[in-house]
Amino acid sequence: KNEVEQSPQNLTAQEGEFITINCSYSVGISALHWLQQHPGGGIVSLFMLSSGKKKHGRLIATINIQEKHSSLHITASHPRDSAVYICAVRSLMNYGGSQGNLIFGKGTKLSVKP
Amino acid sequence: DGGITQSPKYLFRKEGQNVTLSCEQNLNHDAMYWYRQDPGQGLRLIYYSQIVNDFQKGDIAEGYSVSREKKESFPLTVTSAQKNPTAFYLCASSMSKNTGELFFGEGSRLTVL
Numbered sequence: 498k499n500e501v502e503q504s505p506q507n508l509t510a511q512e513g514e515f516i517t518i519n520c521s522y523s524v525g526i527s528a529l530h531w532l533q534q535h536p537g538g539g540i541v542s543l544f545m546l547s548s549g550k551k552k553h554g555r556l557i558a559t560i561n562i563q564e565k566h567s568s569l570h571i572t573a574s575h576p577r578d579s580a581v582y583i584c585a586v587r588s589l590m591n592y593g594g595s596q597g598n599l600i601f602g603k604g605t606k607l608s609v610k611p
Numbered sequence: 612d613g614g615i616t617q618s619p620k621y622l623f624r625k626e627g628q629n630v631t632l633s634c635e636q637n638l639n640h641d642a643m644y645w646y647r648q649d650p651g652q653g654l655r656l657i658y659y660s661q662i663v664n665d666f667q668k669g670d671i672a673e674g675y676s677v678s679r680e681k682k683e684s685f686p687l688t689v690t691s692a693q694k695n696p697t698a699f700y701l702c703a704s705s706m707s708k709n710t711g712e713l714f715f716g717e718g719s720r721l722t723v724l
Contacts, residue, residue, distance in 0.1 A: 499653075501653065537717065537718075538701075538717060539715060539716070539717040540703075540715035540718075541715070542713050542715070545711075583653070583654070585713075587709065598656055598669070599654075599656070601654040601655075602653055603651065604653070
């Protein structure tokens with residue numbers, strides 16, 4: 498079982514739709530990151546969360562520490578939102594040889610059609 | 612503008628050759644990382660560095676080497692010992708290792724011919 502699970506793996510939406518991408522994790526964490534990977538491969542950090550909710554433009558990220566779950570919402574989706582969205586958690590436990598290393602989900606590929 | 616620059620963007624290598632991927636940052640970040648991305652998998656950590664002249668192995672360090680002689684630079688060498696080097700490589704940095712937002716480069720795609 499992967500420590501970080503994202504759903505869905507692939508998502509196709511019509512322009513204007515409200516989109517939700519989910520991330521569940523099984524380890525104790527100090528922070529959770531939502532990242533956006535463009536078709537060319539570059540990655541941009543969208544949010545870093547340790548509790549509650551954050552909003553930036555049409556993007557909203559929430560986290561429930563007790564349930565070990567986070568969601569990324571996109572309101573009024575647009576074709577330029579098409580990308581792979583990646584959830585990553587900063588583990589409290591020793592992982593990859595060092596405490597505090599990031600564990601990445603496999604990503605959710607979003608395609609927004611005009 | 613501040614950011615991370617990776618080069619080259621595309622690289623082809625013959626089997627048995629070593630290649631070096633460049634990563635430079637002007638964000639004044641202490642921590643730098645190298646990740647490998649393969650289709651259908653999450654990013655995996657190759658090496659990381661918390662401070663100049665110090666670096667640590669990640670999950671998949673075998674066949675790779677790094678150096679951190681300057682704060683701004685963290686080059687990755689893919690050696691001939693790496694059995695399956697064809698992949699997308701991403702460099703990242705953060706203010707310090709266990710905290711802070713991550714900043715990524717645009718990536719380098721290595722193909723072994």
